[in-house]
Amino acid sequence: MKVKTGLYKHPIDSHLMKPLTIDCQNCSGICCVALYFSKIDGFPQDKKAGVPCIHLCPNGLCAIHSDLAKRNLTGCTHYDCFGAGQIITQSLYAGTLWWEHPDLKEQLFSDFMKVFQLQQMRWYLLQCTCLNQVEDLLPDIVQILSEIESAYMDLDHLKHCSQANLHERTNIILKEVSRRFGSQWSDRPKKPMFSKKFDHRLFDKTDFSMALLIGSDFRKSQLIRVNFLGADLRQVNFSGADLYECLFLTQGQINAAIGDAQTRLPPYLKKPASWK
Structure with a gap:
């Protein structure tokens, strides 16, 4: 009789997703500026991408962060950048605050969105490494993860990172994993x-x-x-x-x-x- 294999390998590394966990205290409020906001989606105001939120403080923190839930600002409380904000603030643009360098602002926000999308791929691929029945896919998964992490070495690596290629290869992996699990x-x-x-x-x-x-x-x-x-x-x-x-x-x-x-x-x- 065929024994059903569990979905996950054991044990799962409890720190696996730590590099993709948001840390707003160590960011500079990039998402509060770079993103388009709509009140109907649970944000404080309707605003265009590139315009700071009315509650963003000069230090990059939120003036009403402790009251977001009370104010039912679900757009803010639900948002997750997969840790892209920290990568931009602490690594790629370390020591560079967007409001002090208006000439860099547009590129910084563009790079934030690129890192966000790379981190999203990284999240899904790391999930795949937790699964049984994917051993033959692991070399490709590890290779893509390595290329994503290499893109964060500096701005030049990020600029020359082929996001479209990584996205295509990641989709192939995700579709195959989906097929294997029915x-x-x-x-x-x-x-x-x-x-x-x-x-x-x-x-x-x-x-x-x-x-x-x-x-x-x-x-x-x-x-x-x-x-x-x-x-x-x-x-x-x-x-x-x-x-x-x-x-x-x-x-x-x-x-x-x-x-x-x-x-x-x-x-x-x-x-x-x-x-x-």
């Missing part, structure tokens, strides 16, 4: 499933990649090897749900969802402080 990831957009009732159900190898699931209810559901790559999980209720064996979840997706102490997450994710 959920064929498709680039094609799916029909929106806003506020759908999925509570108390079993989902096995379901493909929710790139799906709009805003406000849907998965309370006390069991989700086995479900693919959530790129899915919009804002206000999705996972209270009491088992997500331990789901594929391609990010911390930002979980931050945007609803859960509780009984929600079971993959081992590389942390429960938001707002989950009681």
Whole structure:
């Protein structure tokens, strides 16, 4: 009789995702300037990319950071840059504050977005290294990860980094991993499933990649090897749900969802402080 192999290798390195964990205290508020904001998405104001948020202090910190949850500024509390802000602030532009160098501002913000996208690829690839049944893919995964990390050596390496090539190769890996675990990831957009009732159900190898699931209810559901790559999980209720064996979840997706102490997450994710 064939024995089912568990999804994860054991033990999983508890520090695996540390380089991709946000540290706003050691950044300079880059996301609060570089990004477009919309009040309807839970940000303090409608603003264009490149314009500082009205609450951004001269030291690069947020004046209302401790009150973001009370003010229901979910766009701010849910955002996750995968640690791109620290890489820009502490490494690539060390000692260079964007507001002191207006001539560099546009390039710095552009590089921030590039690093963000590279860090996103890095997140997914590191997830893959935790999985069983991917040993033959590891040389390619390690090679791509090495190339991404090399891009952070200095601005010249970042400039000459082929982001499109890395993205294409990363997609090949993710699609193959999806196929092996029974959920064929498709680039094609799916029909929106806003506020759908999925509570108390079993989902096995379901493909929710790139799906709009805003406000849907998965309370006390069991989700086995479900693919959530790129899915919009804002206000999705996972209270009491088992997500331990789901594929391609990010911390930002979980931050945007609803859960509780009984929600079971993959081992590389942390429960938001707002989950009681």
